[in-house]
Amino acid sequence: METNLALNMAHLGAGLAIGFGAIGAGLGIGFATKGLMDAVSRQPEVAGKAFGFFLLGAALSEACALYAFVVAMQLLGK
Amino acid sequence: MSEIGHWIWTKTLGENSFTFNLDTIFTMWFAMIVLIVVAFIATRRLSLVPGKFQAVCENILKFFWGTMDTMMPQGARKHVPLVASLFLFILFANLMGQLPLRIIHLQQGELASPTNDINLTAALAIIVLVYYVGAGIKAKKGKFLLHEVSFVGIVMMLVELLEMVTRPLSLAIRLFANVFAGEILVTLMLGACAYFAPLPIMFFEILVAFIQATVFMMLTIAYISSATNESH
Numbered sequence: 001m002e003t004n005l006a007l008n009m010a011h012l013g014a015g016l017a018i019g020f021g022a023i024g025a026g027l028g029i030g031f032a033t034k035g036l037m038d039a040v041s042r043q044p045e046v047a048g049k050a051f052g053f054f055l056l057g058a059a060l061s062e063a064c065a066l067y068a069f070v071v072a073m074q075l076l077g078k
Numbered sequence: 079m080s081e082i083g084h085w086i087w088t089k090t091l092g093e094n095s096f097t098f099n100l101d102t103i104f105t106m107w108f109a110m111i112v113l114i115v116v117a118f119i120a121t122r123r124l125s126l127v128p129g130k131f132q133a134v135c136e137n138i139l140k141f142f143w144g145t146m147d148t149m150m151p152q153g154a155r156k157h158v159p160l161v162a163s164l165f166l167f168i169l170f171a172n173l174m175g176q177l178p179l180r181i182i183h184l185q186q187g188e189l190a191s192p193t194n195d196i197n198l199t200a201a202l203a204i205i206v207l208v209y210y211v212g213a214g215i216k217a218k219k220g221k222f223l224l225h226e227v228s229f230v231g232i233v234m235m236l237v238e239l240l241e242m243v244t245r246p247l248s249l250a251i252r253l254f255a256n257v258f259a260g261e262i263l264v265t266l267m268l269g270a271c272a273y274f275a276p277l278p279i280m281f282f283e284i285l286v287a288f289i290q291a292t293v294f295m296m297l298t299i300a301y302i303s304s305a306t307n308e309s310h
Contacts, residue, residue, distance in 0.1 A: 056296060059256075059289045063248070066255030073258075 014075040021068020028061025084195060085187040099195055101184055106192040109170040113163075138162075149296070150303040153217075157302050160209055164202065165295040168193065172257060172287030176280055191257055191287075199254040203246035206298050211242070214305030222305070245301060249294065256290050 036054040040047045084099040120135040128136055142162045146154035175191030182189055192198050214222045223235045260283045267275040 055289055056293060059286075059293045060252075063252040063255065066259055067248075067251055069259050070251060070255045073262075 010075045014072040017068045017075065018065070018072040021065045021071075025062050025065030028064065029058050032057045032061060083187050085184050099187075099197060101187040101189055102192045102195040102198055105174055105179070105189055106171065106198060109167060109174055109192060112170055113166055138166075145295070146299060149299045151307055153306065157213070157299070160205075161295055161298055161302075164206070164298060165291050168202070168253065168294050169287060169291040171198075172290060173284065175257060175261065175287070176284060190261060193253055193257045194261055196250060196254040200246070200250040202253070202294075203249040206249060206301065207242060207246045210298075210301045210305045213302055217306040218308075245297075249297060253290055253294055256286055260286055 032054055035057075036050055039050045085101040087098045087100050089096045089098065116135075120131065124132065139158075139162070142158050142165070143155060146158055146161065150157075171191050171193045173191070175194070179189035211222075223238055225231050225234065260279070264276045264279050264283070267279050
């Protein structure tokens with residue numbers, strides 16, 4: 001089987017991109033959950049409102065992993 | 079990769095050639111027609127004592143008024159038309175991906191949600207950019223970018239000019255990537271265990287549709303608010 005260095009490197013880069021991107025998003029969602037837990041355990045009556053903001057923040061930090069996903073798909077599509 | 083899987087139709091006019099993603103156009107018009115028909119029916123024969131349908135529509139409008147009033151200090155109501163249309167359109171477009179429209183076979187691509195095409199989300203983001211720049215210029219006149227003639231003011235102006243590029247870019251890619259990643263995930267799960275493994279992911283996609291429409295709306299409101307209201 002013929003090896004194509006550029007293609008192999010592109011696939012390696014795709015894996016690295018989504019892997020490193022997921023680290024940041026995981027940390028971000030973890031911190032958001034920590035904040036939600038802190039707020040809810042301190043003031044249980046704000047749980048509903050805080051959960052809405054938590055979903056917003058989690059979606060925003062999840063988007064960072066998805067930027068990496070787009071880059072990875074661009075690399076895989078080569 | 080983002081272009082792969084769309085039904086591409088190329089039209090050549092003179093030296094220029096235009097490319098249309100036909101499946102995106104079909105599904106986009108489907109979502110728009112649903113919205114237009116609902117809005118048309120809702121605004122016929124309005125009565126002071128609302129019926130069931132009118133009450134539902136009034137409550138949807140009140141939801142947007144409430145969100146805008148809490149997010150923006152003043153002059154929020156006049157931006158409701160854009161924000162509400164964006165939210166409802168993106169919500170319908172995202173939810174359309176869960177309809178079984180894929181059984182209608184096309185030459186290329188498939189009838190999924192139109193927001194899995196970056197061209198559509200980029201167009202929405204550019205609409206938001208033009209709108210908030212226009213609203214900011216209308217509200218602050220010459221002080222829109224340059225708040226004060228000083229070193230700090232010039233640095234802030236440069237930062238805001240940079241934001242004019244990064245904000246639409248992140249808006250477009252966020253919405254596109256969420257929907258696109260969801261479809262890829264469903265496809266992967268379909269390969270793992272057909273019909274059963276994708277089901278929880280598809281329920282999650284319904285949640286993602288709501289969240290992404292909300293995120294787009296909230297960011298639009300935040301951008302308009304930061305452009306029109308005095309902050310410093």
